[in-house]
Amino acid sequence: MSLLVALLLVLGALFMLLAGVGLVRLPDxxxxxxxxxxxxxxxASLVLLGAAxxxxxxxxxxxxxxxxxxxxxxxxxxxHAIGRAGYRRKSPLWSGTIVDxxxxxxxxxxxSA
Amino acid sequence: xxxxxxxLALAWMALTGDWSPAAAVFSLVLGWxxxxxxxxxxxxxxxxxxxxxxxxxxxxxxxxxxVANLTVAAAVLAPSGRLRxxxxxxPLALDRDAEIALLANLITxxxxxxxxxxxxxxxxxxxxxxxxxxxxxxxxxxQQGFERRILxxxx
Numbered sequence: 308m309s310l311l312v313a314l315l316l317v318l319g320a321l322f323m324l325l326a327g328v329g330l331v332r333l334p335d336x337x338x339x340x341x342x343x344x345x346x347x348x349x350x351a352s353l354v355l356l357g358a359a360x361x362x363x364x365x366x367x368x369x370x371x372x373x374x375x376x377x378x379x380x381x382x383x384x385x386x387h388a389i390g391r392a393g394y395r396r397k398s399p400l401w402s403g404t405i406v407d408x409x410x411x412x413x414x415x416x417x418x419s420a
Numbered sequence: 421x422x423x424x425x426x427x428l429a430l431a432w433m434a435l436t437g438d439w440s441p442a443a444a445v446f447s448l449v450l451g452w453x454x455x456x457x458x459x460x461x462x463x464x465x466x467x468x469x470x471x472x473x474x475x476x477x478x479x480x481x482x483x484x485x486x487v488a489n490l491t492v493a494a495a496v497l498a499p500s501g502r503l504r505x506x507x508x509x510x511p512l513a514l515d516r517d518a519e520i521a522l523l524a525n526l527i528t529x530x531x532x533x534x535x536x537x538x539x540x541x542x543x544x545x546x547x548x549x550x551x552x553x554x555x556x557x558x559x560x561x562x563q564q565g566f567e568r569r570i571l572x573x574x575x
Contacts, residue, residue, distance in 0.1 A: 322489065322493075325492075325493050325496055325497075328496055328497070329492070329496040332496060333496070333503075334503075335505075337505065337507075337534060337536070337548045338503065338505055338550055340534055341492070341531065341532055341533065341534045341548065341550050342492055342495075342496055342531070342550070344528065344534075345485070345488070345489065345492065345528075345529060345530065345531035346489060346492060346493070346531060348529070349485065349489050366437040369433075369434035369435075369437065370434060370435055370437065372434065373431050373434045373435050376431075379529065380525075382528075382529070383524075383525040383526075383528035383529045383535075384525065386528050386534060387524060387525075387528050387534070387535050387536070390534050390535075390536050390548065391536055391537055394536050394537065400505070400507070401503075401505060403503060403504070403505065404505045404506060404507070405504055405505070405506045405552075406506045406507065406508070406555055407506070407507040408506075408507055408508050408509040408546065408555065409507045409509065409536060409537060409546040410507070
């Protein structure tokens with residue numbers, strides 16, 4: 308059992324570390340949001356799951372499950388809000404971006420980009 | 421409405437760790453009041469929910485999350501020359517607020533893609549992808565993956 312707990316904790320921490328590395332390495336706001344919001348959600352969920360298995364009581368497991376559900380409900384809303392706000396504030400896209408169909412749809416934005 | 425109240429009550433009892441009858445009554449009343457308060461904020465809900473198809477949908481979603489997280493892990497560690505980001509316009513077959521919100525959230529939750537905006541006429545969803553072989557591939561992936569599954573469960 309403790310092996311499973313250790314595995315969950317280490318995997319969770321690993322995903323959060325990857326999110327951090329992505330934040331530093333990736334070249335623009337959108338890519339950074341992409342890397343951090345999900346990997347951090349998965350990482351935190353795995354750590355919570357590890358805690359639930361470790362304590363093994365309904366009270367802890369129930370709380371852990373509810374927290375995971377709330378994380379999965381709220382994290383994408385926050386990521387979407389930040390990404391959209393960034394686009395509206397014209398946070399620059401990385402030069403390697405192959406196509407921006409949102410700019411094509413809105414000539415006003417294309418002009419000022 | 422009843423389903424929502426029960427779900428909120430279960431969440432409340434799980435978080436407080438109190439499963440006594442008194443807590444059940446209290447959380448049901450609280451959940452009902454909250455939903456009454458929040459109703460003016462809500463858009464259109466789902467037409468229907470096929471509960472029997474929900475587990476398959478959740479399994480598919482979990483699989484997508486795990487696979488996509490590994491892909492992003494590789495993208496983060498690889499040299500940035502491997503990245504091929506794009507913002508792609510995805511035409512929507514979904515038309516309800518709740519359906520579009522669910523699709524947008526699922527896309528944001530699976531790593532590598534981020535929902536940026538919905539066109540004012542709500543026919544198009546704009547998605548940022550970290551690495552795509554081409555806009556048409558991403559369109560096909562989302563339309564035949566998440567969107568088709570949402571249609572299966574909620575129509």
